[in-house]
Amino acid sequence: MERQTVRDLLQLLVNYHQSRHDIYANLISGAKDDRAAMLLKKLTDLESQTLQVVHEELESRDPANPTYLSNTPPVHLDPLPMPACDFNAGASFEETLECVWKADEALPEVIDRLANASSAESVQKMAERLGELEKSKEREVANFTRMD
Numbered sequence: 001m002e003r004q005t006v007r008d009l010l011q012l013l014v015n016y017h018q019s020r021h022d023i024y025a026n027l028i029s030g031a032k033d034d035r036a037a038m039l040l041k042k043l044t045d046l047e048s049q050t051l052q053v054v055h056e057e058l059e060s061r062d063p064a065n066p067t068y069l070s071n072t073p074p075v076h077l078d079p080l081p082m083p084a085c086d087f088n089a090g091a092s093f094e095e096t097l098e099c100v101w102k103a104d105e106a107l108p109e110v111i112d113r114l115a116n117a118s119s120a121e122s123v124q125k126m127a128e129r130l131g132e133l134e135k136s137k138e139r140e141v142a143n144f145t146r147m148d
Helices: 006-030 034-060 093-115 121-145
Strands: none
Touching: 006 034, 006 093, 006 121, 034 093, 034 121, 093 121
């Protein structure tokens, strides 16, 4: 079994966020209501911002000097938990929001693995930045979906 590196996890995050971006973008036209379409557009924008940040982190890592993760099972990320997110018939606002919250449950494990991958301060700070980015996105979605 080949050990994963910090770059591997960052590439996994790039693939994850790119998939989510593409899924959300494709779902906009099939949304049942305008609020669901607006939420999907907001999510697409947030995934674009996240992709930019993760790409920057990935590009800042030197491939010639990899930081290997501890000897644990490889991390995998599915872009959306599809059984819980059946969008075939179009999704309502509430269904879309529920799926988004379920999908985000996998991210903390990957960010925790990054944080614990190395005692290097640069890796610790990167994991902290990515964790804060995800919390910021959660707040934005929560604020966007408030029903005042």
